[in-house]
Amino acid sequence: MYDIVIVGYGPSGVTAANLAAMQGLRIAIVEKDTDVFPRQRAISCDDEVMRVFQTIGLVGPIRAAMHEGVTSKFVTSKGKEILSLASSITHNGYHQRNFFHQPHLEGELRNGILRYPELVDLFLGHEAVSVVNGPDTATVTIKSTTDDRNTILEGKYVFACDGGSSTIRKSLGIPMEGTSLPDPWFDVQGETLQPMQGTPYFKFICDPKRPGVDCPCPGGMHRFEWRINKGDNVGQMSSKVWSIINDLARKGSGNPALKINEENLDVKRTWQYTFHVRRATQWRMGRVFLLGDAAHIMPAFAGAGMASAIRDTVNLVWKVKAVIDGRASDSLLDTYEDEREPHAAAITKYAEKLGKIVQVKNPVLASLRNSYFRTIRHIPGLKSYTNSMKGKPVPGFQSGFVARPNHQKTPVGRTFPNYDVGTENGRMLLDDYMGQDLCIFGLNADPRTLLTPEELSAWEAWGARFIRIRTGTLVVGHDEVGDPVGRLWEWFQKNNNAQLAIVRPDRIVYGVDSDRVDLSPRFAEVKTKTTA
Structure with missing residues (x-):
């Protein structure tokens, strides 16, 4: 029994595996190739993906090349x-x-998996044959490429990271819509x-x-x-x-x-x-999720295909963890496509526009x-x-796992800054201090005092971290970060003089107090006490 069975060990699959293992999830990885593909295919990633590499602790060796x-x-x-x-x-x-050079990138990401031998089972030299949804688990049948022997893997969830010709997607009968240039x-x-x-x-x-x-x-x-x-x-x-x-x-x-x-x-x-412009008609079916090219394919003119796939992983893994831990209802996982599809569609149109500039005949x-x-x-x-x-x-989105704002000029659904801050353990980028937690920041105040009793109780049950931002200093104590030159302060000022920001594990802003809306966690499970 695995928490997640990941089919496909390319950039999205291996990134998902690193994120999941960091959070203590038990995973199986299925890949037909036994080694990293020796030639580059993808070549580009953006600033948001670099944050993901930072989160999984591998940005140093990846940046080196x-x-x-x-x-x-x-x-x-x-x-x-x-x-x-x-x-x-x-x-x-x-x-x-x-x-980047893709073989080097994938090699470093796979080295990251070696940190978690007790959590990860590798099935290299195996290919997925089919997947079957059940009420509590999904079953993946895989076949060895050397002796054709079948193995059955059972997971609470399955991630299809197996590319545009995804076997998992085809096994589920999910069609791809779109066209080819x-x-x-x-x-x-x-x-x-x-x-x-x-x-x-x-x-x-x-x-x-x-x-x-x-x-x-x-x-x-x-x-x-x-x-x-x-x-x-x-x-x-x-x-x-x-x-x-x-x-x-x-x-x-x-x-x-x-x-x-x-x-x-x-x-x-x-x-x-x-070049293809295609999208799966649905990205979730039961306990199975499509990620990357299995869900959406775009032309390469923006160099954004791999980045979009990794955005899928960082959006989904922490949600699966929250559901498995009993902090959120299963309906939280339905927000994956709601949140990711609009940006994937927008970046696809952007790539198409660049292609039209290049390809005038x-x-x-x-x-x-x-x-x-x-x-x-x-x-x-x-x-x-x-x-x-x-x-x-x-x-950017304003529906999904966010405190729905009542206006457009809001940071909700967008990334929180990753600035250099002071901590009790020295200077670091803010993401390194956050780890993979959901964090609630208060500007020069204990954020607990800025929430209603109901909101505070709900976020405490979720397991959120409460962090005070101290501006103009690097001298801070426990659960505090220093904002020495006021860059975080400027962010709060720019957003209607907010004093509080709730930031999800994927660095997306859940809500700010200046929007004057209910900041309680949506999709949270109701905790009830039981007696023997």
Whole structure:
């Protein structure tokens, strides 16, 4: 019997496993491959995902091999910049865009699982065959890839992290709705043997004849991608690799003399892929949940697919823990899709918009696109959107496990800041102090005094931590954090002079006192005393 059976050991599955094991949940992990896939697929994560890596205690080794703060350039076929999305450090404490080498990332995440041998059973070299929901558990049948022997796993809950062709989703009969973009793309990944010429930026080459990507990657890798045009012989595409790579690199850099060959780049992998825009019709069926690509698939233009999958895990794991511990009713788990689907849909639309900018085919329309972006880059109020990532959607919701506000200008449903604070054990980022607890903060006050007796009693039963924020100091005591330069103070002031904030384990603001609504925990189980 497991608390969670996780099917799929990619980035979302292994992150879910780390989060669950940290909270003492007993888990089984099923994965058909016996080792980390040796080539990179996903490449990008954002500031919120970096917070997740911090929470599970692995951000240090993961950051060690990252390219942090990547700028994305959109350039014309002559190398002229039309759009530049520069990354900045946000209130989450990290850059908005960070590149990783996926085998290294997955390796570090899997190393994290080794910290919990008593809680985790690994079934590598096994693939899921089917899942059956029951009233109290779900049963997963798995098959060994070496001897075809079946094993039955029983879990209170099942996480399907097994990708776009999810066996678990298909076993449940949940359809995927959506479409595929009409033009496939070709991907070339190689190891750099000598310093590559050109600029260090990630570049979209917006050439109507053949748009593409020029991407310096962590781990000494470099990636080129391009659209396969009608009339191209895909079977002969590999013979055109060097010609197209050089064409993209020259256009991306604006240097017609640039040359790349086998002495610069050792090609390790080539493959063809198609962009999909699809969504499962439901993300929960009984005790089974779909996460990541099993639930929603988006084009890669925003580099947000893996980040969305990890957001799914961090939204769901703490809720499962609360239900298993008897602190919340099972209906809390229904908020998973309610909270996550709107942002997944928004980031999918954002990726589609970026793709439309890149993939204009008509030369006249491409010229108009170039002129349009060059013009708005000089218009006050719009300039920042063409030189930053302000246009990227951030998570935000006002229904689900939140104290429902009665207005729009509220921090509820958005992330609480991850600022540097003082504690009785020294300075640290706030997330490290919070751990995986639900925390209630009071600004220069004991938060207990800012709640009604009913609210206080309910949150005490939940097991919340109560933390006083002391502004202008690093000298604090137990259950206190210091806000030396007032960054947390400014956050409270900005939000209608709030004095109290309730923050969920996934760093989402549950409620603030300035909204003047009931702050009691929704979906909480009613505790009753029993006598022998």
